[in-house]
Structures are given as structure tokens and as C-alpha cells.
Amino acid sequence: MKKVIAITAALALAPTFAAAESFQEAFEMNRAMHGKNHVFEWNGNKYNTNHEEEVEAAVKATKANALDLIAKAKAKNKEAAEVGFEWKLTGGIIKDAEKAVEAGEYRKALDLAAQAKYHSRMGIQQHAYAQKHWHLSVPQ
């Protein structure tokens, strides 16, 4: 299992992965059909259906780990804002994660930070997609 997880993370992080879209499609279909922790095959290799952030949140629930993931979420969200694609709820989720740390609820904090980081990553992806495809809905 561990090995599979590592591959997923590596793939998700590689920005110039040649067949990104079809992997993405396979990933999303399997995720939609089977939820988390499902292993599927794509182009002869095995992958699992966990998001990068779910992998990051699957660490020991300590204060240090929670703060670390919150910092990552903040940085990603800043990146999303810089390209103009920050989502509405992300900032609030990060605040909630910080409150959870204060309350000593590190598992909750990790999950919230993971969600916020996922939102941010999706916003950045949306920006990249928009750069290429925005014209598709312009009437000609």
C-alpha cells in the first residue's frame, strides 16, 4: 500500500506529465466509483485513488504535523489567489484548521488543512485549464 501511495503523490506532483489528462480521467472515474483507498490500473501500472492531500494528511496527528500542513495550505492558497482563482471557502477552512490546533484537535486540523490545500490546488489547475480552454464557450 505504501508504495502505491508514493507513486500517486509523485504523479500528481509532476506538472509536465505527458498524458496528464487521461491519467486524470482514469483517476477521477475510479475515485468517483470507488472512493478513497481503491487501487486501479492505468497504462500497466497500479495507482490508488487517494488525493495528494489525503496522503499528506495520513501522518501522525501531532501539532508539528498539523502546523506543517497548514503552512503548505496557506502557501498554495496564496498561489491560487495570485492567479485570481482563490475559492470562496478556503480562507475560512484554514482559519478553522488553526482553531483546531489551538484546541489540541490535531487530526481535525490535518484534515481541514488537507481540504484547504486541495481547494487551492484545484483553483490553480482551473486557472491552467482556463488559459487553454476559456474560448470554448465564446459564441462565434
Added chain:
Amino acid sequence: MKIIKKLALGLGVAAAAQMAQAADSGFDLKTVDPEADRIALQNYFKSRFPQAEVSDYVNGIYAVDADSREQWEELEEFPPYEFAVEEGEVLFNTPFANGKGYADCFENGGVGIRQNYPYWSKEEGTVKTLEMEINECREANGEKPLKWAKGDIAKISAYMAWTSRDKEINIEIPADDPRAKAAYLDGKKFFYAKRGQLNLSCANCHVQGSNIRIRADLPSPQLGHTSHFPVFRSKWGELGTLHRRYKGCHKDSRSKPLSHQVEVYRNLEYFQSYMNNGLVINGPGARK
């Protein structure tokens, strides 16, 4: 929320279907052609709503939906913005502490000029909106700027729109400054790009989705969008500016909205207003 998600999917399909027609021009600075865009948008709505007159699009959703039009005509019998226009006139004519007034800042004393806004300022290299210049006029005369969004700024803007009623919208994109076209393109791109947690573009609701029910609402066609601002919305119970509406709609895609008068909102206003060239100013307006 389910409904909205489903609709978004449906609209995605509608957008994909249009791919077939998409020409390969108009999407970068070299090929973008505002006049071709304007005509294409009109033609799109002509074929979508053949019964609607182009000149009627200044009335938003009421141009294409008979039911809400009836309610709106009743509303317009006692226009809810009437007092605001009167107050706007008083504010407009009240001199600043230095004895000068708004009339000194604008062409033609500020009367009958709404149709020329927003415009490209070559000197400043940016799109200037009417609200922006109202506040610049104040600051140039030692007054504090007004808060954006609503209140006095919307009233003054409403009075200025009122004096411009029935004037043809006349947005120019000067050919001798490529930055003007870049600003137009930036606004166009903002309008058509999908964004936010719901992955919706302005166009998903106001082009492909116009007059298709979204929860309790029918989005208006984007043609005509800017002609009647500021607007008195029953939901707000008061007047609001165009950028107030932009922020609300931006948030409807579950994005974090931007601030009033940021560059991309002004570029969006430039693009949307250009689409309305040839239609007339009918501000302030009333909407649900």
C-alpha cells in the same frame, strides 16, 4: 446545491457542443476583434430568443422572460429608484468645501455622458469607470472618497445615468494603443473562464444559461448587462453599483470575490459595455 451541480454539468456539455463552431480567432491580442465579438453575441441571442428585440436587452431578463416582465412592469410604475435619483441630483449639485463641484470634473458638466463610460485612458494606461472618476473628482478637490458599492456614490452615478437616458452606448477601443485591446481581451477572458468551487464562468450562466432556471433565479442574457447601472435591487432594498453586482456574481461560482474597481473588474466592465454598443443607457434600473 445538487441542482446547481447538475446544471453545471449540463452547461458543460452545452459549452462543449459549441466547440464545433468555435473559430480559431479572437482569443489573443493579434486576432481579437471586438466588433466581430459584439455581432457574434447579438447573433447568438437572436437565434436563441428570436422573439426578443435586440433593443430590449437593456431590460435584462425581462427582455426574454414574459412572466417576470409582468412583475417588473408593475415595479416600474412606481420606480423604486426615484428618490435615490433626486438625492443624487442634490449631492451632485452640492459644492465641495473649496466651492467647486462634480460638474467641474466632467465633460459637459457631467450631464448626458454615461454612455461614454468606461473608457480607455491613454495617459493613465488603464480603464476608467464613472464611479472611479466620481471619487477622483472628490479627492482632487480635497474631499474624502466615498465608499464604493452603495450609498452616495451609487446615487450620484444614478443621477448621471438618469441625465444620459436614451443615449447610445459608445465604448471606444482606440486603435492607436494596443493596451486598450489587451484590457478588452482580459475582460473577455474573465467573463468566459470557468472558476470557483462550482467551476462556473459568467458565460455559463449569462450566455449558455440565460433564461434557464438556477435554483429560484433566471440569469439574464449578458447582452445589455451594463446599460441600467446602478441598479435598485429589491433584494438589496437599495441602489448598488455594477461592481457590487460583479462581486456577488463572482461569489456565486464559489470564488473569493475581488475588491471594487480592481483592474480586472474594470476590464470586465469595458468588455461588457462594448458588447452593448448601439443599445441605450436606461439607468438607473430596477431588478428583483
